[in-house]
Amino acid sequence: MRLALVCLAAAVAVIAAVWTWLGQPIPMPSAPLKAGDKLWCVSYAPFRGSQSPHQEGIQIPAAQIEEDIAQLAKMSNCLRVYATDQGIENVVPIAARYGMKVLQGAWVSNNPVKTQVQVEAALALAERYPDTVLAIVVGNEALLRGDISAGDLAALIRSVKARAKVPVTYADVWEFWLRAPDVAAAVDFVMIHILPYWEDFPIAAGQAAAHVNDIHKKMAGLYAPKNVYIGEMGWPSQGRMREGALPSPANQARVIQEVLAYAARENYRVNVIEAYDAPWKRAQEGVVGGHWGLFDDSHRAMKFGWGEPVSNHPFWKMQAAGGIAYAILVFGIALWARRHSFLPAAPARLWLAVTANALVGGITIGWTVVNVPIESMGVGGWIRCLALATAAIASPLVLSAAIMRGIPQPAIARIIGPKSGRAQHKTAIAVGCVAMLTILVAVISALGLVFDPRYKDFPFAPLTGAAMPFLVASLVTPRPSGGRAVTEFATALVLAASVVWIVPNETVANGQSLWMCAALAAFAISLVRVRDAQS
Structure with a gap:
């Protein structure tokens, strides 16, 4: 319990520091x-x-x-x-x-x-x-x-x-x-x-x-x-x-x-x-x-004053507070899962993994929520952005619970395959559902930037929030002894190939592209590590 509180305090401090830095007005x-x-x-x-x-x-x-x-x-x-x-x-x-x-x-x-x-x-x-x-x-x-x-x-x-x-x-x-x-x-x-x-x-x-x-x-x-x-x-x-x-x-x-x-x-x-x-x-x-206006559309307010400092994240205090609250929720879920776990003890590496999830979620959640109305265009755009946000919000929570219970990411076949082979544990089912949603939004985002990139945005914040906890969980949770999960392996190849195309096409000067591709690569690695458990 003491280690969990220390890790939580560290996560809160880092989230606050990051958002304070991001929100500072630029001269x-x-x-x-x-x-x-x-x-x-x-x-x-x-x-x-x-x-x-x-x-x-x-x-x-x-x-x-x-x-x-x-x-x-x-x-x-x-x-x-x-x-x-x-x-x-x-x-x-x-x-x-x-x-x-x-x-x-x-x-x-x-x-x-x-x-x-x-x-x-x-x-x-x-x-x-x-x-x-x-x-x-x-x-x-x-x-x-x-x-x-x-x-x-x-x-x-x-x-x-x-x-x-x-x-x-x-x-x-x-x-x-x-x-x-x-x-x-x-x-x-x-x-x-x-x-x-x-x-x-x-x-x-x-x-x-x-x-x-x-x-x-x-x-x-x-x-x-x-x-x-x-x-x-x-x-x-x-x-x-x-x-x-x-x-x-x-x-x-x-x-x-x-x-x-x-x-x-x-x-x-x-x-x-x-x-x-x-x-x-x-x-x-x-x-x-x-977004080329001197004035915004909804409030007709000028975006900056001549010669005055400008913040790229004017709502950073709210985003920081939301991130801190979310990190507390991640640790709360982890503590609850730990109390209902069959594992004899929670080694330090598990709490460090939860801390990583809390940091990723706490830093990106404010970015994700603010960007949803900005990046959503039409019914399809709203569905895509809300799906990304849902994956980003759910992933750190669900994966932290799975980490504390020692439950690995199940293959998709164990979620939607024949009833006799499906996963039974509720946490495993939740992980599998979040994995399917993240696969869907990751593939759509990646292929959009491969085949029609000029006007496509880089949803780096929600993809980071959704993808990184899967990599963290795959590194600290014991894997089943079965063979590779075919669907996950094929998806990983698609994401890896997309990254290989996107990075040079956008050039290494594009920080948004590099950030998003790093999240895609992390998710691809986690998918490669998924094993199809023996029945």
């Missing part, structure tokens, strides 16, 4: 804006919550747009919008009342008729509000999507210029401007997108601002004397790593502020993407797509 560079200054421009889409531009017939109320613009007018001089329908046509007249300017987009698609409707509406807005519309942006990343040829786009831009009384341009990722000299010749100024996170070779947050500045300098030299504006620049606050590019609240605040500081020194204009988080983008780009 930011000096505020890039002077007192009273505002952003030059910020991208704005009025869709909230479940609203999406892909919903047939959706029309955003003018009152909802005005509520946003009243807030945005306090921190930006300009809004960039991308289309002229679905209520977005109300942005210009509302912005005019608040003294804001608008970069008015006309959405160019692969449907020429719809494109022309967008163009006519943009021209009408510019005609009616010449003091508000700064420019008409004919198309956004249409070349990137392949919706129109460069020649046709250049012709469209020239036709709009012939009728517009404001400057006309186009906006796309900077590399696509290099491939379309006709388009560059047609516009009044060049509007480039520089998103270090989405580069073909992703740029880490620490180098992102310098990268943006270097690209702008290169493009400004190529297209002089035309002005080169940055039409989109930002960084996500949540989502999967791409090589060394890590989305996080602190990295978002750092990159945006450092780029704005460069722009102020070098005297060029930057449009920040974007005003508010856009949940609808998660269906297209995964978690990361919905």
Whole structure:
């Protein structure tokens, strides 16, 4: 009992220390804006919550747009919008009342008729509000999507210029401007997108601002004397790593502020993407797509203050408290199992194993719970995330009880096979059920990152919580003398092969990938060690 209390105290101390470290606010560079200054421009889409531009017939109320613009007018001089329908046509007249300017987009698609409707509406807005519309942006990343040829786009831009009384341009990722000299010749100024996170070779947050500045300098030299504006620049606050590019609240605040500081020194204009988080983008780009906003979607609250420290885990105290409570529960289950065990004594190695389970669960449980609503998209996404969370919560508890009772992980065949050969002990059955759930979510997660990885997240926290206790139990619990369990061995091969593919594909710079692959490898080792007990 004394050893158990010592181990529990150690686990509690480590969990508290880890979460204190994770939650510490990270210092930011000096505020890039002077007192009273505002952003030059910020991208704005009025869709909230479940609203999406892909919903047939959706029309955003003018009152909802005005509520946003009243807030945005306090921190930006300009809004960039991308289309002229679905209520977005109300942005210009509302912005005019608040003294804001608008970069008015006309959405160019692969449907020429719809494109022309967008163009006519943009021209009408510019005609009616010449003091508000700064420019008409004919198309956004249409070349990137392949919706129109460069020649046709250049012709469209020239036709709009012939009728517009404001400057006309186009906006796309900077590399696509290099491939379309006709388009560059047609516009009044060049509007480039520089998103270090989405580069073909992703740029880490620490180098992102310098990268943006270097690209702008290169493009400004190529297209002089035309002005080169940055039409989109930002960084996500949540989502999967791409090589060394890590989305996080602190990295978002750092990159945006450092780029704005460069722009102020070098005297060029930057449009920040974007005003508010856009949940609808998660269906297209995964978690990361919905978290580029300066303001969150649900509370419309700014995520950081200029020049102020930022914590990547603002709820760390609650997560630490939850982790400590969970560790106490793990030890409570272990003590209960020990009192109902047929083993003569509990050697120190068993309490160390329980401590390892409590640490793994206590550190990851807060991460897991917070990430469930962030990483869940659609019915399938919610089922997958809840299954992962269930495995992560159950595994340390069930495996700690099994460790104290000396019960090894049973083969799946002993759980769902012929009734005559099934496991009888309730703890063994519980271990087998948790094992099956963990196998399911581990294989789905691993294969998703093998066959369709671009927008897949790395559920490293729940997989660690679910997988590591199986490895710990396999190392301290005596194994049956039977042969290898076939299903478990085959699953281990699949997970091992996935790890061999994922690590080089994501590169060793991707810490999330390495962490998750370590959890998959640990689980694979535990599965290899499962033996099919003799009947």
